[in-house]
Amino acid sequence: MSITWTRISRRTATVLATALLAVFVPAESRAAAAPDPQSRLQRDADALRNDGVTGVSVRLETPHGVRTVRSGVGDLRTGQPVATDGYLRIGSTTKTFVAVVVLQLAGEGRLSLDDTVDAWLPGLVRGHGNDGREVTLRQLLQHTSGLPDYIGDVVPELSAAGYRANRWTTYTSRQRVALAMRHRPSFAPGAGWAYSNTNYVLLGLVIKAVTGQSWEHEVRARILRPLRLTHTLAPGNRPFLPGPHARNYQQFEPDGPLADTTVAYLPFDADADGSLISTAADTDRFFTALLQGRLLAPAQLAEMQRTVEIPADRGFPQGTRDGLGLDWTPLSCGGGYWGHSGDGFGYLVWPATTADGRSTVTVSLHSRPGDESSATRQLHDVTALVDHALCAAR
Secondary structure, X not given: OOOOOOOOOOOOOOOOXXXXXXXXXXXXXXXXXXXOHHHHHHHHHHHHHHOOOOEEXXXXXXXXXXXXXXXXXXXXXXXXXXXXOOOEEOHHHHHHHHHXXXXXXXXXXXXXXXXXXXXXXXXXXXXXXXXXXXOEHHHHHHOOOOOOOOHHHHOOOOOHHHHHHHOOOOOOHHHHHHHHOXXXXXXXXXXXXXXXXXXXXXHHHHHHHHHOOOHHHHHHHHHHHHHOOOXXXXXXXXOOOOOOOOXXXXXXXXXXXXXXXXXXXXXXXXXXXXXXXXXXXXXXXXXXXXXXXXXXXXXXXHHHOOXXXXXXXXXXXXXXXXXXXXXXXXXXXXXXXXXXXXXXXOXXXXXXXXXXXOOEEEEEXXXXXXXXXXXXXXXXXXXXXXXXXXXXXX
């Protein structure tokens, strides 16, 4: 999920422009008009740099090979370029990894998606109209639980000074849930759709209740090791990115200065809703394996891809639908792609994979603007880049 900086980070869904409009080009002139794929990829990355993003990196993998492009700089102080396949905070893309573990456990018969939260975490979800006896694991996975988001409670001051003052503060998962329980639910369980990071904090706790091991342990054992994703890690409360990496910058107010936010904001960068660190290559490999059926049995992958409509006023591209930790977005050339974006202070990661898993692209932005219009423009250009890249790969 992404953010606008007039609101709390990760509290709302990505703010995007409306659906991409296809530009009509006569059939006989399309070949002459279309640039080669590498040039188009670079041009789209440069457009994001021109939108004000300090550093952009793109990795596209298709049956024809791997293409990478970079634009801007990875360090404003030194002017060094964006690191080639550097480490990235992937934010809420973490949720797809957690969802895979839950669905594997369902396939093994160790839990049911129709289990209530209370069956595994008795008494934890209570207060102000929230009731874990009425919320199912499926509703957590698909953001139809109605449970309130804890994020606003751990960002007491949305500013550079607030970031620096609070970035070292740590919370347990149960403390995050307790913060959320101070608020009333958005709707009755199953009666609507609203993105809430609390859902995945709870799923991390459910994984521990079922297996006796932390969600991080299960992600490593079930996903990272089998796929040899050696550059993907769960850092917990360790706030630093390993090298190489680009630096991340957040503008906290319109026309304000950029603050270096490379160090994690531990209040929301350290749990099952958004703490993983990875690289574009590892992220591409994960989504390829997932869509090609190498992580889930057919029945569980089908459950993951059973989607609900995301309301039009939530800022997603028109037609985007939400599965279980996996979103589907239409392409202008027909069909669509699967993925799950992630963001935090100063960064945005947008992975996208075709339905057959044959083509995948990960776009990384290393700064975020302080005004909604710039955020909307940048995110529109991210989705345009993805659309161009995956349509050209057909």
